[in-house]
Amino acid sequence: MTSTPTIDQQSGAALVTSADATSLPLWKQDGAEPFLRIENITKNFGEFTAVDNISLDIYKNELFCLLGGSGSGKSTLLRMLAGFESPTSGRILIDGVDMAGIQPWKRPVNMMFQSYALFPHLSVEDNIAFGLKREGIDRSEVKQRVAQMLDMVQLGHLGKRKPHQLSGGQRQRVALARSLVKRPKLLLLDEPLGALDKKLREETQFELINIQEELGVTFVVVTHDQEEAMTLATRIGVMNHGVIVQTAEPHDVYEYPNSRFVAEFVGSVNLFEGKVIEDQPDSVRIKSKEAGSVLYVNHGISCAPNQKVSVALRPEKIKIGKRKPDQDENCIQGIIEEIAYMGSLSVYRVRLASGKEVRVTQPNMSRDMGERLTWNDPVYLSWTVDSSVVLTA
Amino acid sequence: MSIQTGSAWVDGSGSRLAKYNFLSKVNWGRFGVIAVPSLWLGIFFFIPFLVVFKISLSETAIAVPPYTSLLEWDLEEAYLNLKLNLGNYLYLFEDTFYLDAYLSSIKIASVSTFFTLLVAFPIAYLIARSKPTTRALLLSLVILPFWTSFLLRVYAWMGFLKKNGLVNEFLLSIGVIDQPLTMLQTDFAVYIGIVYTYLPFMVLPLYSALEKMDMTLLEAAEDLGAKPATSFFLITIPMAIPGIIAGCVLVFIPAVGEFVIPALLGGSDTLMIGRVLWDEFFLNRDWPMASAVAIVMLVVLVLPIMLIRNGQGKEEAV
Numbered sequence: 001m002t003s004t005p006t007i008d009q010q011s012g013a014a015l016v017t018s019a020d021a022t023s024l025p026l027w028k029q030d031g032a033e034p035f036l037r038i039e040n041i042t043k044n045f046g047e048f049t050a051v052d053n054i055s056l057d058i059y060k061n062e063l064f065c066l067l068g069g070s071g072s073g074k075s076t077l078l079r080m081l082a083g084f085e086s087p088t089s090g091r092i093l094i095d096g097v098d099m100a101g102i103q104p105w106k107r108p109v110n111m112m113f114q115s116y117a118l119f120p121h122l123s124v125e126d127n128i129a130f131g132l133k134r135e136g137i138d139r140s141e142v143k144q145r146v147a148q149m150l151d152m153v154q155l156g157h158l159g160k161r162k163p164h165q166l167s168g169g170q171r172q173r174v175a176l177a178r179s180l181v182k183r184p185k186l187l188l189l190d191e192p193l194g195a196l197d198k199k200l201r202e203e204t205q206f207e208l209i210n211i212q213e214e215l216g217v218t219f220v221v222v223t224h225d226q227e228e229a230m231t232l233a234t235r236i237g238v239m240n241h242g243v244i245v246q247t248a249e250p251h252d253v254y255e256y257p258n259s260r261f262v263a264e265f266v267g268s269v270n271l272f273e274g275k276v277i278e279d280q281p282d283s284v285r286i287k288s289k290e291a292g293s294v295l296y297v298n299h300g301i302s303c304a305p306n307q308k309v310s311v312a313l314r315p316e317k318i319k320i321g322k323r324k325p326d327q328d329e330n331c332i333q334g335i336i337e338e339i340a341y342m343g344s345l346s347v348y349r350v351r352l353a354s355g356k357e358v359r360v361t362q363p364n365m366s367r368d369m370g371e372r373l374t375w376n377d378p379v380y381l382s383w384t385v386d387s388s389v390v391l392t393a
Numbered sequence: 394m395s396i397q398t399g400s401a402w403v404d405g406s407g408s409r410l411a412k413y414n415f416l417s418k419v420n421w422g423r424f425g426v427i428a429v430p431s432l433w434l435g436i437f438f439f440i441p442f443l444v445v446f447k448i449s450l451s452e453t454a455i456a457v458p459p460y461t462s463l464l465e466w467d468l469e470e471a472y473l474n475l476k477l478n479l480g481n482y483l484y485l486f487e488d489t490f491y492l493d494a495y496l497s498s499i500k501i502a503s504v505s506t507f508f509t510l511l512v513a514f515p516i517a518y519l520i521a522r523s524k525p526t527t528r529a530l531l532l533s534l535v536i537l538p539f540w541t542s543f544l545l546r547v548y549a550w551m552g553f554l555k556k557n558g559l560v561n562e563f564l565l566s567i568g569v570i571d572q573p574l575t576m577l578q579t580d581f582a583v584y585i586g587i588v589y590t591y592l593p594f595m596v597l598p599l600y601s602a603l604e605k606m607d608m609t610l611l612e613a614a615e616d617l618g619a620k621p622a623t624s625f626f627l628i629t630i631p632m633a634i635p636g637i638i639a640g641c642v643l644v645f646i647p648a649v650g651e652f653v654i655p656a657l658l659g660g661s662d663t664l665m666i667g668r669v670l671w672d673e674f675f676l677n678r679d680w681p682m683a684s685a686v687a688i689v690m691l692v693v694l695v696l697p698i699m700l701i702r703n704g705q706g707k708e709e710a711v
Contacts, residue, residue, distance in 0.1 A: 082616060105618045115607065115609055119614075130627075
């Protein structure tokens with residue numbers, strides 16, 4: 001634990017300010033040894049390619065999230081790590097050991113199943129003890145380790161119950177305890193919070209992060225829930241059609257998506273189609289008919305002149321107001337078509353002259369909201385030059 | 394104002410009346426649903442049972458029907474005599490022949506139930522694991538034997554097992570044996586007949602239990618370090634227990650009272666209560682004795698089954 005760098009699980013990228021190499025997360029250090037190495041893994045089911053030539057390095061103590069929709073291949077990848085599926089081609093190395101031909105019951109890996117897969121005929125204690133008993137550990141130690149796990153997940157008083165006598169949240173924690181009790185090097189979690197209601201999910205997220213930090217186990221989490229991935233992960237791998245389209249820290253996935261798919265899959269986004277009219281090394285000007293204005297972005301891209309691109313703009317980065325702001329670029333006009341008041345923030349749907357709909361969210365900072373905007377108000381939308389991202393893919 | 398309150402009152406009572414009618418209708422419906430099977434069981438099981446019970450308390454007589462009446466009018470003294478003969482039941486316990494027959498039936502039924510379970514489990518497991526399309530076909534294959542007469546199928550086994558039958562000829566031709574084996578008219582043939590005949594009754598409940606099982610449980614067991622054989626004994630079998638109990642009950646009960654199979658395939662020394670019953674009725678024409686044998690068999694079978702069912706009910710209630 002002491003030799004490994006500390007990673008701030010909740011903010012991920014926020015720590016990367018110091019020049020000191022040891023405080024850098026492992027994936028940013030040159031020559032750092034990955035704990036889990038996935039090399040050119042492909043999995044075909046008949047004609048269908050579920051996982052298409054994926055290579056990925058995951059480091060010790062990471063909490064890596066594979067994020068994707070259904071059928072993106074994320075679960076297949078996870079099942080190959082556990083050993084339930086064997087790859088059509090490629091290699092998986094865990095802690096330097098090739099996993100080819102190693103049966104699930106011999107891998108240093110445990111999995112928490114989406115359905116929890118608790119044994120219905122066994123009590124909570126016996127469920128957790130199941131893995132330890134298979135190792136032939138003596139009774140008193142099994143008992144002690146089971147009690148320890150039960151305490152960790154705060155279920156010490158429910159050890160004698162059967163799974164069907166527990167609530168959903170309790171079952172989830174039994175499943176977690178059962179998968180951690182063998183002290184695996186790598187824990188795989190398949191939609192760990194999927195079956196919980198929203199409030200419980202939020203509480204459990206932080207519990208999961210605490211447990212992961214405390215035990216120093218490397219987690220690989222599969223989820224379709226981008227919010228879950230953002231709060232849990234040190235890094236996120238966004239998957240689509242069997243391919244990882246972007247691997248980055250949560251902050252970067254959100255702020256610098258590398259494709260329209262990622263931009264649209266993670267959070268909501270406004271996309272403006274346009275043509276590059278001025279291509280400087282550190283800025284781009286894009287003429288967009290949809291936006292009805294020239295869009296100026298302060299980062300360079302590699303593109304051909306006149307190339308068609310999209311400009312991605314997150315709804316919360318747009319300022320909305322009745323008065324014209326002091327800028328000509330990145331300022332467009334529209335009419336409020338719909339307002340959704342959601343308590344902490346309001347969502348506006350603004351129709352531009354081109355017919356394009358723009359989504360704007362504003363925090364409700366004061367109770368009376370200053371100048372109150374209402375339906376059919378003509379408004380100006382504006383944003384700063386560093387708010388938007390140009391996407392070529 | 395007064396009209397309004399009046400109408401409201403009428404409305405209120407009206408709806409209460411409707412509710413009342415609705416409730417009473419539901420009760421009638423429920424009653425009807427329960428009444429049909431109850432009536433069926435009453436007419437075809439409970440009344441015949443009482444008749445048999447009545448006969449078991451009478452004495453044999455050379456008459457039609459061949460037993461005495463329980464009630465007798467003494468015309469001179471104006472007495473109605475009720476005469477209950479418990480001798481048949483006492484005789485059942487006095488003559489060890491009957492006790493042996495019961496024990497032997499239970500032994501044969503238990504052994505064949507066990508082997509039926511052994512044969513049926515892999516079949517049911519395979520069907521439950523097969524693709525849904527092939528599953529329907531395999532299930533219909535399991536039921537297929539019912540399309541031919543049960544008697545014919547037992548006769549067919551005689552053709553297989555006799556001295557110059559198919560099994561002996563095959564074994565002789567490949568040189569495993571020099572002399573034909575005596576298989577027909579042994580307990581072995583009875584076991585084969587029972588296992589064969591009752592196999593579907595074991596396969597179907599086992600299948601329905603195994604089919605419901607969540608396959609990820611096996612993956613979870615493997616993930617936690619259990620080899621496939623271990624997870625079979627620790628997960629699959631416990632999950633199949635409701636099916637195992639149902640299947641064993643469905644095979645064991647009819648097997649205890651089985652008559653045709655021991656009569657056709659068994660030897661003269663194969664002692665089963667079904668045959669004793671037959672002999673009492675048709676050879677000895679001792680209807681009261683035969684009835685007593687039948688009643689005791691019912692008690693021997695029903696009591697343990699009721700205990701098992703009670704246990705299951707408690708388990709489910711938890």
